[in-house]
Amino acid sequence: MAEMMKATIFVEPGRVEVEEKAIPNIGPNDALMRITTTTICGTDVHILKGEYPVESGLTIGHEPVGVIEKLGANVQGYQEGQRVIAGAICPSFSSYACQDGCSSQDGGHHGHGYKPMGGWRFGNTINGAQAEYLLVPDAQANLAPVPDGLTDEQVLMCPDIMSTGFAGAESANIKIGDIVAVFAQGPIGLCATAGARLRGAGMIIVVDGVDARLDMARQMGADIALDFNKVDVVEEILKITGGRGVDASIEALGLQSTFEAALRVLKPGGTLSSLGVYSEDLSIPLGAFCAGLGDHKIVTSLCPGGKERMRRLMNIIAHDRIDLGPLVTHRYALEDIVEAYDLFSHQRDGVLKVAITT
């Protein structure tokens, strides 16, 4: 008889539950991870609400921190008991898409190898990380050892929001001395701010409507924090930049209004780097887009995964380039995760990220 574990499953729109499930059996290219810490993502809230459909009964969550419990026969160079993380996106790295530099859009091994968001498997197309155990597919490519001396919470942002936020800054192609605006300072926007700082931005202007988030943004490297409740942010940013606009703007929310503002403050020749998950068709205003003649770039990024990406991000933390610790504002045990979802989805009590421990 199979051994059992606790797992957070999607039941139906509006309902997730912690249930007993069999600990998964692994194949030769998989690994089994025992989860020690995980967290809840904004995407999980979309799943909870039924806005992003997944199968009923699926274990959700995609931010695993833990220990190797068992290794498939073909997985080399790791030891059982080793502390590891895996990216929220866990591509095969051998498909056409992956070899072509689009690993987050990994379509697997049939057909042409591309699938929109196909690299995102945990808690989407296979069982996820909000459980006591997690099957990691293509483990050779996805298990990333945690450097000695780093705690679970210190690396908890690596699998998703740090990788995503940094990708926003990387795709913005920031050059030394650039002026960068970041719209929305939730967890991903805060990481985008930190990423812009790490790439050498000379001035970082952030926008949000919550004081605590604007304060945290300053901690993450923002020079100027604007509250959209108090100023017309487009006007203000154009004023700050002497009418020139910013070199790059990063959208980190997923609304028409933030997307549009990000374009309106952009200099001709600038890059709008979009991270948000939109829920309706976007409109590009003609004037701000210079009728198509402004040498603008609009770039979107899905969270990069894989063990090399994770290694780099943990390296950044290990060498004190950034401390994402303050983003963990609340802590729950796995059995209380429904409560954590309630807090997180309603953004109560100044919550940024919640650590879930097993």
Next chain:
Amino acid sequence: MAEMMKATIFVEPGRVEVEEKAIPNIGPNDALMRITTTTICGTDVHILKGEYPVESGLTIGHEPVGVIEKLGANVQGYQEGQRVIAGAICPSFSSYACQDGCSSQDGGHHGHGYKPMGGWRFGNTINGAQAEYLLVPDAQANLAPVPDGLTDEQVLMCPDIMSTGFAGAESANIKIGDIVAVFAQGPIGLCATAGARLRGAGMIIVVDGVDARLDMARQMGADIALDFNKVDVVEEILKITGGRGVDASIEALGLQSTFEAALRVLKPGGTLSSLGVYSEDLSIPLGAFCAGLGDHKIVTSLCPGGKERMRRLMNIIAHDRIDLGPLVTHRYALEDIVEAYDLFSHQRDGVLKVAITT
């Protein structure tokens, strides 16, 4: 009393005329070009119709081929009598924008140095090329000698449509073996097709509704030419690519429908390179955009100018990489240019480009 010349001026929406005007006096950093051949651009038709506003009395046109008549005191390394062209976009190359790699968005020397489309001066903010003489500002940066043995018509596309079309292919970041779709095969789309071929595309699919343009596209390097009157082009391109989509798509018209199709045929991770001049807000369809998670890039390009760009383009022609001669379908004298506008603006008689000689 000033010597006089013939010049094509914008009078009012719907009316351009050839008038007598004084030959311009030049300053120390300018040159005076005697125009031998020029042409009419789609943008000029927008000006004629009043859709793009310019001052009444302005000489229009921005595609100059001719001879140096006079050089300003500071302009070195040229001789009077030398055959030259100048780009449609003639930046200063010394502003902040130019030094920052955005020379087409040159805002000049006051303030922050950026201005949307600011590098476009001929026939827009200063007198243009559809005249017997043309003042070339920042002549040191903009006069490009024509290699021996090339005719006026051979280099007539360099100032604008060749530079623009090629920029569409360059911004698409085409890699060897890429599959590329080009939407619309007017003069700029045809040059984008030729540019995609030059960058190493492995398969080029073009779309238009006019047989003659589809035929010409094949001459410019297209592998597959689709008539949007006969097939659902999105469906067809997805079928041709086995459902994968194209690596890059180039929009060369400026309509919502072509922009949208260019996105719908794009693989996740692909680049939509837009050249069209749009006349209303664009809509980005949510599904084709993968809700912002598809690692897509949308890039716009304004015609690059300057003597180095012109040198490179003429080099391409001089070494028989491409023959844009067939694009010149009609020829008129300058005094008959109103007739040429009539033909060109109504796209009669299979016209692609019209050579205007003085």
Next chain:
Amino acid sequence: MAEMMKATIFVEPGRVEVEEKAIPNIGPNDALMRITTTTICGTDVHILKGEYPVESGLTIGHEPVGVIEKLGANVQGYQEGQRVIAGAICPSFSSYACQDGCSSQDGGHHGHGYKPMGGWRFGNTINGAQAEYLLVPDAQANLAPVPDGLTDEQVLMCPDIMSTGFAGAESANIKIGDIVAVFAQGPIGLCATAGARLRGAGMIIVVDGVDARLDMARQMGADIALDFNKVDVVEEILKITGGRGVDASIEALGLQSTFEAALRVLKPGGTLSSLGVYSEDLSIPLGAFCAGLGDHKIVTSLCPGGKERMRRLMNIIAHDRIDLGPLVTHRYALEDIVEAYDLFSHQRDGVLKVAITT
């Protein structure tokens, strides 16, 4: 008892032989390919001469064209009997090096994941392709189906010399209208010439000492072919370019003299793309290097592998961008390969490449 096959093995310096060997057994991530056509590479000649050491008894060769004989249990999306090729370099694509964009330097799954030239396994660290059967490791990442209608000889250059030569042009970062010099027009140099043409070079100058190779270079896209026996090539190239030098130069031989000439003809700011395998320390002449202040780039490339690369290269051939057929000058059966080595290693009879069939 194991079934047997013919294989070309390295015996000792100066001696290769065709022997009977057991057909390899495959693991779950491998495939067994039945070779229908292969060829001999310059590197194989280094191995034959003992200049590049491999184990005695190793099957050599790394350019496989054939048919899938058997698939490992985990390899999906292929059928037995399908025509395929595999790259000379067959990386795992899951190591740190591969995920970091250095797949040719794949160090496998232990330690830090980097190994110089580690992606080159066939005929180097594992048995190679000059045999009736070949074990392809990490088959999911490396088996590339041959498009319908292409013959073995048409795709025979893809696994190595086409991928290598093109990489020389790609790493040279050629822009439309660049002037490019390619030093040496053996098989790889000829492919570099073709690659430079495909990337949009405006003028290609090639250098060799053999008339037939200079003729073939013109067929591959060279504009000017210089015989180093007849002219001082550095002087000549500087004269042709008006003293400016070339935008990029490609070294395709591996000698101090060609490396040095490639630097001497380079403009300040230009890129020297090196493909040659050197056999002694290289010297960078101070003057040509502007004492380190010339904004020069020196870039080396090892043949890129993987099924996506192979797919792209075959796509180029399928769409008639280039015909490498003429490079196959001689044909032998596998049992006569020793004779083929003799011809090829002495470069007799105008040999460029030899097709070996089973």
Next chain:
Amino acid sequence: MAEMMKATIFVEPGRVEVEEKAIPNIGPNDALMRITTTTICGTDVHILKGEYPVESGLTIGHEPVGVIEKLGANVQGYQEGQRVIAGAICPSFSSYACQDGCSSQDGGHHGHGYKPMGGWRFGNTINGAQAEYLLVPDAQANLAPVPDGLTDEQVLMCPDIMSTGFAGAESANIKIGDIVAVFAQGPIGLCATAGARLRGAGMIIVVDGVDARLDMARQMGADIALDFNKVDVVEEILKITGGRGVDASIEALGLQSTFEAALRVLKPGGTLSSLGVYSEDLSIPLGAFCAGLGDHKIVTSLCPGGKERMRRLMNIIAHDRIDLGPLVTHRYALEDIVEAYDLFSHQRDGVLKVAITT
């Protein structure tokens, strides 16, 4: 009669002197700067020693901080009395080389427009900055206003060593989380260290033989500082990186030994970014270069100039990204500059940079 000023001139090898010279007359595209602060560069010491030849009588120095005294008739957007700096390299920005992205190799307006190090004019081909007044050519492109609130000493490193050191980091193409080694921690090496930090390096290892410089390196962002007198640095860096090597190494001295060490510690696929001025042919060791098959890049950079570069660097300082103040260890009046040369050229008293005021 011309008004006179003090200027530091090169007399003969081993001798510079402060002399009286006429204040220069300016042309329409020039500006006259009154120097308030300048400094001495390592290159000036080469000039002093006769190792880099300049004309006898030339005013030397290329790091100007001061005030606009007079503007040429064509120079717009500035006011007399405005505080400005100009880059050590002051290109025209209109030559072919400049438009092609190689502004430091600006060959001016005759011929093909390229000249090795041609953008370096001050104290090399025209009179320089160690004087009371400086003629700035192409002033429109080169005068960079100092932001309010920054002192002369705060921006004194911008014209040369900050721009050069940062270029070393930029050319190294550092990605977030990279491991970077910087060889030599003189003023330029220290700026390269700061630049690597600004680009997001995850670990920075620096090498020097002087304790004070290693201490200063830690202040500039180094994680690990190695004394080459105490350890075998190649061995040590390989040990630190677990045998993998660094992603990028920066050479900041100009010796065979540092160049070679920078290559020996480099991972396959890594970039060696060279800033040093070499005085003899360089040797590339075959093994460390993987015989040309290691996918290595060797890149050199000459200090980027122009007002946009200067604007960005001053922006970095204005927003407290870095404090280069501590690099100014000594201060002299212009009339005592010979004494300052003596101190600086003998690296006495822990000197890093010397501020010279007028």
